[in-house]
Amino acid sequence: MGAASWGTLLLAALGALACVAPLLLVILAVAAFAPPRSSGLRCGNHRIAVLVPAHNEVELLPRCLASLRAQEYPAQLIRIVVVADNCTDATVEVARAAGAEVMVRDEPDLRGKGRALRWAIDRLVDETQPVDAIAVVDADSQAEPGLLGGLEAALTAGADAVQGEYLVLDDGSGPAIALRQAAFLLFHRTRFRGRAALGLPCSLVGNGMLLGRSLLEHVPWNAFTGAEDLEYSTDLRLAGIGPSFAPRAVVRGPAPGLGRAAGTQRMRWEGGRLHVVRTRLPRLLAETLTTGRFLTLDAAVELAMPPLGLLALMSLAGGGISLAGVVTGVVPLWTLLIWAAGMAMLAAYVVVGLLAARAPRSAFLALLSTPRFLVAKLGTYLRMTRGLRADRWQRTERPGEASHRRSAAAPRHRDPLHRAIACSASRVDVCGVPLDRVDGCQAGERIMAAVGSRPALQVCTVNLQFLVTAHCHREVHRVLREAGLNVADGAPVVWLSRLRGLPLEGRVCGTDLVPALASLAERRGARIFLLGGRDGAAAQAAAELTRCHPRLEIAGTFEPPVTGPESSLDDEIIRRIRDARADILLVALGHPKQDLWIAANRNRLPVSVAMGVGCTFDILAGRFQRAPEWARRSGLECRYRLAQEPKRLALRYAVCAAWLVVVLMPMAVGLRLVGVRTPVPALGAPMASGGEDGAIEAEHRTVLG
Template identity: 50%
Template sequence: MTGVLGALLAIPGAVFAGFGLYLVILAAASALVHRDGAIALGRPRNRLLVIVPAHNEEQLVSRCVASLFAQSYPRTLYRVVVIADNCSDSTAAIAAGSGAEVMIRTEPDARGKGRALRWALDQLLGSPDQPDAVVVVDADSVADHHLLTELEAAMGRGESVVQADYTVLTDELSSRRTQLVAAGFLLFHRVRFSGRARLGMCANLVGNGMLFSRATLEAHPWSAFTGVEDLEYSIDLRLAGVRIGFAPAAHVSGPGSATRAGEFRQRLRWEGGRFHVMRNRLWSIVRAAGARRDPRLLDAAIDLATPPLGLLSMATGAGFIAVSAATIARIAPVWALIPWLVALAAIPAFVLIGLHAARAPRSVWIAVATGPLYLAWKLATYMSLLRGFDPNRWDRSERRDTSAPRRVDIAGVPIDAVDMAQAISRLQAAIGGGRLFQVLTVNLDFLVRAQSDPGLMRIFRRTDLNLADGAPVVWLARMLGVEMHGRVAGADLVPALIRELAHSGARLFLLGGEDGVAAAAGARLGELYPGIVVAGTYEPPRAAVEEMNNAEIVTRIAEARADVLLVALGHPKQERWIDLHRDQLSSVSVAIGVGCVLDLIAGRSRRAPRWMQAVGLEWFYRLAREPRRLLGRYVTDAAWLVLISARVLRGRLAGGDRVAEPV
């Protein structure tokens, strides 16, 4: 009896081990694919039609179109057509203004990307100016400079359908959740598809960066209209004997969802759609493989049946725990654990080999360390699927508005939910604007001080851009339900801004510091960014804000005709000084309180290692270096953080809004 039970327990473990080893093989094969530089390319000769389906994408469509017009592919050989699908915003006008051709579709009862594609293809493929191939790029995406060239090169090697490498737009400042989604894209798209290509297997379509020959679309018209139209059409093509190639050197990238709720809905659509397709199409593929004796269809069935990595990890872990308990209770033999151990070893092996093969950035590796928390979030997705899934439901993920960043109120202090690129864009736009644009880099101590200082709170509430400098500020914003990419630290913001302004000859004034640090920082900035003009530096004597030689300081700044003013008087003195004199600084466009940033630039101080910055431990590094100065402040700040976190959690559980009341 024990042996029978052991076999019954070992069989699912063997299945999961098989899936895990299959993924490890693909990762190992992917590691053998060379991606340095472009592949050997012939002279482009095919006429391409680039279709950009778009529904209410006014924020990002111009960026997408610009990336498509910046291609290395001969401009005379391709057209860019944006399909404004049931839009209620300015998508069509913005796309047209960016130089794209625009087709406007108004069928509100038949929304969705699949239907928009079929509608456009029926018209465009029947026109006199027929293309040789069609490329589909999502409106929120950025196409790599060689995307069209690489896709067409794959077509020239005999592929009639080609999928590009599709990744998530990230940087070192992206949130850990976004980095984990990026890791999933790398593993599911780049690693699996490049490994399959290395082994001579087909890829699948993923909805973005797809090329189809005209002959393929005429022989097999687009007929997939659910939320996972790309997977459905992939199966239709494979059943028809059409191979889907993969072009590892063709790249297209898209953003993650702007909110956790949007990301949850997006994940629900992907995971639920995949299960829907597997439930309805898997056995038909298996039957077709048997009837035709076609190993390619058997491969398609195995690939479709392979669970998502999160589900495979959770199921394997749960199975291992259950079988371990059975062996400890001596109702199952120890050998029943063997396949489960193999499965447990295969999953991290796939992740490690795959991320190495995909050349994942360091930020993704760091984020993967928080994988167990991500699995808990994924569990919520699968629990939602148990309540039912509508494959025909169409959802659009919320996009970020780069022109007007969203604000979250944390204990009375507004914080702008922007990343570094958005912050720099806002500051560049403020140069020459005719008014002073004050920037606040908010850490936890800023929030704590504002609770007991009404004057400081008033300043914080009227500054123009409040950035999340401290990791606890980011954590609180996320607890309030607002997706933050990560910290926008003043120590990173200042050099990034100066680098962007250097080519314009912007004028810079450095105010504050001690012992010549302002002059040293100015000299260093001049060396690093020759285009920038350090128009003046001044280190005022120590004094309260009202007792400083303010008239002389204002005169010096005016005579320097400074565009950007960096004030390093320490917090909150620097913020008070800027606010008190903002109406007198007529030449200044941007003023930032920068604290110790001048010391860092001058080389007088050092920041924490990058890995500590990435995981939110820079405060610990500073505490270790200056315990006497910082210990008392950090204890007070930590106590307040616990209190406000408890209030936020209570409010969220009670279904409250996204504002943490002042404490």
């Protein structure tokens, strides 16, 4: 048997294995249509302590405590206990003012929710008159009135551990949150209801759960990783105990979308989950083989099932490899069909699962942003390859903290001109990036209108590479959202706007805009400074501009060295620009470096306009020949550029073309079909996607970074 045959068998086997998890998920989604069972028992007889672990939760704790005081459960049977875990703010005072008991824990070397729970549970269980059960509600969450009643009903029916339905608060903050809502519905409602309908236990998720006192005495809480809930659930299965699901006990909490807070949560969850899989899965399998218990087998299958995002990434990767193999004739078509079946079942689970969960329309629309979520998920797994301590604790950023950080980092447009430009511009959203509906003349007038004002108006010439990097790098996306003027430099950008149903005026190519801008600057006495380029390109471009526009004032040129002291380079550049008394700065450092550098230094730049111009200096200097006019009008200019620099541009163009076909075009068509008109925020406003990291990191702040 040849290597190709072995490769075919391996690819087919992996595809068949990848079909198992989607098939099981589809079964759970169908079972979730069954109505929840009711115990029919009289409830309200157990004394419950509600533990609220809190670390610096002044912002959201009052809302949580108010929801717990409003429970439809006998008040005399409820104790609300806030665990102030290594707090440095006024959490203790706020909790006491709200009428809650407070346990103050000061162990800075033993941080984390799992350790705080163990510390508090030990004290509650050791009391002379201990409570009957302990519930856990996160400090940033909001309990619905029936939470404790629903949990206690399952306890009365004989369950030792109970998990309520944990959903996302609908704060209307954008598509990223809507996607997270859809994910929570699929996992915490569809999967748990499906398992309950089939008579299977669920997993604890750390919020809205209830544990009987006798259970905690028999199986103490010993879960201290980033996924402490999954860790304790697995320990319960090993002890022969399966948590029950209480669908009528609902708690809701905020969930970050795609920004810094989301990244923190993903790293904590995925790192903790990986640790549990590595340490508990072998024990579950060994226990199953020695005892034959279905409970541990079910737990092993659940634990081995990859998260939905990872399943999607694996299916896409396997399907892509199979497709390439079929096209090149290396593997037969049936191998690709196996992977296609897995992807179809995965899509069916999502659709059927959301229908079973009675998801709102926004949850289905949020699926259009799945590609961006998968990119973020892939970044998480890549960061995990560098190593991650499972017991490392990092607090998730709260909404108010994120708003404060973005407000501190966002540019302040206090002058009337920039406010007018920000508010009056007609912008459209093209695959998540705002583009201004202007032609070349209007763009030139907008730029000249800014001369004489501060801070600098940032101008970005957006082509297909910009769209790709905006989806891959949060900093680039934030810069484009906050730029004062974004013009469509590339033909694919214009095509996407038409697919989107929001057509732009046409291309505003940076190579055309710079000479037009030189003509306007000549007539109005504005001074231009050229920064960047290589091997004298800036000086040659300046000479060409002055040849065509004799009265144009070139304030100066500067080509930063490729090596040098990074800490002092920015200061030197800004000093040269200030000494030259320039009005307009043209930066040719290549994307995304030039755009990140302008954004990072915009408030320090002593100019009115800063514009990234890419390879324009080389073209003006005559080093590269522009495509004929007909090719530019047809959007084929990239072929001429590729012919001139094949080694440098071939891979970049191939990656961008793949993104265009696989991600951006389907996204544009999908948004148009569902009739979404995404509003573009005003310049400098907080972004609806939930974050796109705050200030640009220091390594992007320097030219060499």
